[in-house]
Amino acid sequence: MTTVYPSIKRISGNNIASPIGYRAAGLHCGIKHKKNDLALLVSDVPANAAGVYTTNVVQAAPLLVTKEAIAKTGKMQAIIVNSGNANACTGKQGFADARTMQNMTAQQLGIEDHLVGVASTGVIGEKMPMDCIKNGIPRLEPAVGLKGSIDFSQSILTTDTVSKNTAYRVDIDGKTVTIAGTAKGSGMIHPNMATMLGFITTDAAIESKDLHAALTSVVDRTFNSITVDGDTSTNDMVVVMANGLAGNNTLSPSHPDWAVFLQTLLHVCEDLGKMIAKDGEGATKLIEVEVSGAINDTEARSIAKTVVGSPLVKTAVFGCDANWGRILAAVGYSGATLDPNAILIQIGSMTVVEAGEPVPFSEDELIEYLKQPEIKLKVDVHQGNGHGLAWGCDLTYDYVQINASYRT
Incomplete structure (x- = not known):
């Protein structure tokens, strides 16, 4: 910390x-x-x-x-x-x-x-x-x-x-x-x-x-x-x-x-x-991912960067879709040491996954939260004391438009 x-x-x-x-x-x-x-x-x-x-x-x-x-x-x-x-x-x-x-x-x-x-x-x-x-x-x-x-x-x-x-x-x-x-x-x-x-x-x-x-x-x-x-x-x-x-x-x-x-x-x-990260091409939102409980800080940063770099997570944030499954999937392919049954995920202050399983949450409240210009995602993998942060942005229609015509 x-x-x-x-x-x-x-x-x-x-x-x-x-x-x-x-x-x-x-x-x-x-x-x-x-x-x-x-x-x-x-x-x-x-x-x-x-x-x-x-x-x-x-x-x-x-x-x-x-x-x-x-x-x-x-x-x-x-x-x-x-x-x-x-x-x-x-x-x-x-x-x-x-x-x-x-x-x-x-x-x-x-x-x-x-x-x-x-x-x-x-x-x-x-x-x-x-x-x-x-x-x-x-x-x-x-x-x-x-x-x-x-x-x-x-x-x-x-x-x-x-x-x-x-x-x-x-x-x-x-x-x-x-x-x-x-x-x-x-x-x-x-x-x-x-x-x-x-x-x-x-x-x-x-x-x-x-x-x-x-x-x-x-x-x-x-x-x-x-x-x-x-x-x-x-x-x-x-x-x-x-x-x-x-x-x-x-x-x-x-x-x-x-x-x-x-x-x-x-x-x-x-x-x-x-x-x-906030000024990413076509971006409308800054995304911060905080990971705790990894076996070391390096793995925590790797998980965080994998999540914030996932095109599916980025598009879900753009569309205000509380699709926690995309976050969990990105954690899973990060290459870090994990126990799938120990993972906790929060979107903002709301817990959506605990011990690797979904928990009830208010979809309407999370949609309102995801409309904000800065979004925080938290993941605790409960494997150690490693902590890491990563930052990115949502993936929008404008990103494609900007880069489709960059040279012209």
């Missing part, structure tokens, strides 16, 4: 440049017809960095360039991002284009190439319109404050209907440490770190190896616990930069505030993950 730390505070006016020493920008360069499509995030000093990437064997050129850059020194100072074109499955030319974006950005900022990451999202298999990129990069003017951050968050979107931002502050060693994040994702979401990009900034002092361990741990419980449509993209990445400007003592697992830092990072990633 989640530990509560009173010192962790969500801040208003949250934006990717909230931590000390970050600037952001975004603009329209012509990849997309009208909307912003090119963005830049910069730290005033080289920051320790970590990334978690798609497990899809087919990986886009920008992702490979970013992975290589972080692996070189464990540091990053800027990341250039475009939407409207994924630069995936584009061969040698795509890799050269990603390198050009990295080099141009580095020259613009007066820093070394390996301190620049690259991220792209959009249509797969189309060459990057480099004339647009080359004209756009010199016009990017990163700034502190809300406007640059809003422009950044809007420039990374594809089929998203809203931008996704969050930020928290916490006291560490008597210093105020801020962690902020922005993300994009609406369809092709089934991360195994979809198309999903996440960018996190912090002014905390922490070494790259410990930052990577923290990010990996938190991503498993957040971004890897959401699903919209079961597809894992070629471009998924979550990148975090920590520039140390808050002035705290260097964080590590032996630091007395390590757990507080992890929990703050978890809040940021969970907020962004839930925003992505």
Whole structure:
């Protein structure tokens, strides 16, 4: 279960440049017809960095360039991002284009190439319109404050209907440490770190190896616990930069505030993950599945993600159908250790299955509940102390319409 730390505070006016020493920008360069499509995030000093990437064997050129850059020194100072074109499955030319974006950005900022990451999202298999990129990069003017951050968050979107931002502050060693994040994702979401990009900034002092361990741990419980449509993209990445400007003592697992830092990072990633799930293509409802009583947390998360990813569960929620049999079936094929005669299922606060058998419930009350914009399903398998959460959305007619005409 989640530990509560009173010192962790969500801040208003949250934006990717909230931590000390970050600037952001975004603009329209012509990849997309009208909307912003090119963005830049910069730290005033080289920051320790970590990334978690798609497990899809087919990986886009920008992702490979970013992975290589972080692996070189464990540091990053800027990341250039475009939407409207994924630069995936584009061969040698795509890799050269990603390198050009990295080099141009580095020259613009007066820093070394390996301190620049690259991220792209959009249509797969189309060459990057480099004339647009080359004209756009010199016009990017990163700034502190809300406007640059809003422009950044809007420039990374594809089929998203809203931008996704969050930020928290916490006291560490008597210093105020801020962690902020922005993300994009609406369809092709089934991360195994979809198309999903996440960018996190912090002014905390922490070494790259410990930052990577923290990010990996938190991503498993957040971004890897959401699903919209079961597809894992070629471009998924979550990148975090920590520039140390808050002035705290260097964080590590032996630091007395390590757990507080992890929990703050978890809040940021969970907020962004839930925003992505809620903004699933065509979605009308956010679905949260909570599983308890599994043999361990990993199996609990697996059950939860299987349930929230079931097309039949998702369509039942869309249709306000209290079809608990679909939930039970998904639990059964999750691959977890189970006793079918011990399972309890609740929809909202109403128990519909106990000890593996149906119990009487008010169909009318559950129909009214399922009309709400946020739906909670609870499963207790009574096998141990494992606990897990997963988030997704309903599956609607609009999802099919959006994806049937994505390229047109």
